[in-house]
Amino acid sequence: MKPFSYTKARTEEEVIASLSSPGTRILAGGTTLYDLMKLDVETLAHLVDIASLQGLDDIRLGPERIELGALARMSDVAGHPELAARYPVLAEALAKAASQQLRNMATLGGNLLQRTRCAYFRNGLHYPCNKRLPGSGCAAQEGLDRNHALLGGSEACIAVYPGDFAVALVALDAEIETLGPGGRRRHKVAELHRLPGSTPHVETILEPEEMIIRIMVPAAPYGRASTYHKIRDRESYAFALTSAAVALDIEGDVIRSARIALGGVATRPWRVPDAEAMLAGQKFDERLAREAGRMAMRGAQPGRHNGFKLELGARTVAEAIRIASDRGARL
Ligand SMILES: Cc1cc2nc3c(=O)[nH]c(=O)nc-3n(C[C@H](O)[C@H](O)[C@H](O)COP(=O)(O)OP(=O)(O)OC[C@H]3O[C@@H](n4cnc5c(N)ncnc54)[C@H](O)[C@@H]3O)c2cc1C
Ligand code: SF4
Known part of the structure; x- marks a missing residue:
């Protein structure tokens, strides 16, 4: 693991300012980012910790929509009784992910932005991997592809998007609100993750300096069933x-x-x-x-x-x- 520096952000604006320095990344629960740093898949110079930002862990169920803060913990959302009754698909997607200990640490924003579990991507520099090293090839195409994608793949990459929660959000037409240097923006969760095409290392439509603030799910008659x-x-x-x-x-x-x-x-x-x-x-x-x-x-x-x-x-x-x-x- 490469040495890196660390700061704790007090405001959202501080986070966005920090992200303008190259090699800086947001740290939320750290349950997947630290793993990738230990594996040298992520080699970052600086982490900006957002875990203590105020007002980003809300779970609000209104008549028009649900709003979930990006820092809400997976376990808090999965265990929210009203949410589980009104939107079982959301609670189940979270409850069936990872382990209880991980869900207690992990945040919704971090969950959406987790990276693939393709073993060639994660396990070292010995394997060609276009996602980790663009242009190096794809070891999975001729290798062990048991866990890989049958839909949406390209010659460059067939890695599965591994998360559960985003799948439920896409079914419910959810959106995210983000903050970046240009202010607040909204994106459909269905458009957040990009198809690999010839650039599998570019995984989402977010700018490097953009931070997820909250997730919005429209209230609709199809939540309970x-x-x-x-x-x-x-x-x-x-x-x-x-x-x-x-x-x-x-x-x-x-x-x-x-x-x-x-x-x-x-x-x-x-x-x-x-x-x-x-x-x-x-x-x-x-x-x-x-x-x-x-x-x-x-x-x-x-x-x-x-x-x-x-x-x-x-x-x-x-x-x-x-x-x-x-x-x-x-x-
Ligand atoms: C052993 C294991 C098993 C797992 N099993 C499952 C599973 O079955 N299903 C599943 O869905 N997940 C699973 N996970 C993944 C787990 O859900 C994620 O590790 C977790 O949700 C990430 O959240 P975090 O807050 O810890 O993110 P972090 O590790 O802190 O961050 C992850 C990434 O998101 C970025 N990020 C975090 N928050 C924001 C934000 N607000 N705005 C912009 N960028 C942000 C970080 O910069 C980083 O790149 C598993 C993980 C492990 C380690
Ligand atoms: S499937 Fe994608 S992540 Fe896996 S080795 Fe190929 S390029 Fe890398």
């Missing part, structure tokens, strides 16, 4: 092999509209409008859910070792639709 279904190698403390965030607007037993996003299978949280359209105006049944699951995985391009995700991904979506539909029927 929702779920985050996650399949992993072991039942806890593991990243998704496949996951699905599903939210349904249900009237009686008819699905008026559906929102579906996939995790674990794509290079960014992956919304599937065709599968959503297939459910609109229909009554739930198992066959329909299975068809929507298959539709959700349409266009997937399996590699050498991850073909199992095609069927698993389709089944994950189908099961999530069933769970959300059951919840809708009980409202």
